[in-house]
Amino acid sequence: MKHDMLRSLSLAFLVAASLGAQETTAPAAPAAAPAAAPAAPAVAPAAELAPEAKALQKEAEKLKAETARIQAELALADAKRAEALAPVNAEAAKLTAEKALRTARLAAEAAAAEEERAKLERTVALETARAAARLTERNNKIRELETEAKQIQLESANAVSRIQVELTRHQKEEEARKVASKATPRYLKEPVVDGTLVISDRRIPFNGPVTDQLAGFVCDRIAFYNNQSSEFPIFIVIDNSPGGSIASGYQIQKAMASSKAPVYVVVKGFAASMAAVIATTAERSYCYPNTILLHHQASSAFNRSNLTVLKEQIAFTQLWYERLATPVAKKMGITLEEFVKQMYQNDSNGDWQAFGDRAKELKWVDFVVERIEETSVLDILPDSTAQAPSPAVPVPARPARGEVGLAEKVDSQGRAYYELPPLQNPFDAYWIYDPRGVYRAR
Secondary structure, three states: OHHHHHHHHHHHHHHHHHHHHHHHHOOOOHHHHHHHOOOOOOOOOOOOOOHHHHHHHHHHHHHHHHHHHHHHHHHHHHHHHHHHHHHHHHHHHHHHHHHHHHHHHHHHHHHHHHHHHHHHHHHHHHHHHHHHHHHHHHHHHHHHHHHHHHHHHHHHHHHHHHHHHHHHHHHHHHHHHHEOOOOOOOOOOOOEEOOEEEEOOOEEEEOOOEOHHHHHHHHHHHHHHHHHOOOOOEEEEEEEEOEEEHHHHHHHHHHHHHOOOOEEEEEEEEEEOHHHHHHHOOOEEEEOOOOEEEEOOOOOOOOOOOHHHHHHHHHHHHHHHHHHHHHHHHHHOOOHHHHHHHHHHHOOOOOEEEEHHHHHHOOOOOEEOOEEEEOOOOEOOOOOOOOOOOOOOOOOOOOOOOOOOOOEEEOOOOOEEEEEOOOOOOOOOEEEOOOOOOEEEO
């Protein structure tokens, strides 16, 4: 701002000076003529200025003085500013020098880092090449080992195959020795030939207590063999059975009675209670001379705390017994009361047992034979390897040999027993001979 003011004042001064010069030089022109005259010995006094020029001259002098003063102040301000800016300029110079130094260092560090990076890249490239070479070598080794392993596996497989072929040959030879290849089941409408009972493969094994599972198995087999043929007899073969569920036994009886093919019962070892009723009431029954059959009254398996209910259940079991035992007494040619009376005459517990020949006299069985020929047993191979022809209708699964559907258990006193399954029929009861308590209800 001071500079602008100074310029204005200088301009005004110059204008005033120019005007003053014009007024001074204008009247001096006429005096130029006598200039050629010799100079006066003394200087002529200056022409007197006009009042306006004087005023301008004074104003110019003021401006001059003001200009000098302002220039002095500006010079002083410039000196002070230079003095004030000296530390800043020094600091700026210092910072500039530090910046240049830092830039140089960073450049040096960047160059070093770049050199280190290049070195690392060279090292990585070298290690990568070495690793690739090692990997290639290893892969080649693995391929060699795989080739060797395949060769060994092939040789082992060939050796195992040869061994299996040899084992198969030995097994076939062993199986051939266990198969009656020249025999076939014999189907006879009259199965007794020269005192020998001939049983075909239309046989149903009947072992253990009479349960729902055994009844289902026997009934399914009766239906299956009827679908195969209704011409030749079906054999229910009892090895040993103490009897069991009345309702399940009745189911077997009705399946036997409904069969188009005759159903014959063969007792080899022992049949009691419900099993004995099934044998006695069959269309035809066979046994050995020393086979044992046993008849007795039915016993209730219900165990309720209410005596009235227990009495009702006993009465209902008595009705079951009368319905099933009456056909036995009728076949014997006596009444049910006489049948029960003779039970206790022959045994104090009412368990009337008889050998096969005596059972025939009592009409508990129809025929006593000395020999039984099982023509269906054509091999002694396990079931999984037996090569039996597939029937048109799938044969019902054969239950495990032993107590059908029951597993042997041991009580807290170390005594073995079989646990009978719960009776599914609420009006059912167990008709079973069990003097040793081997069978127990849940």
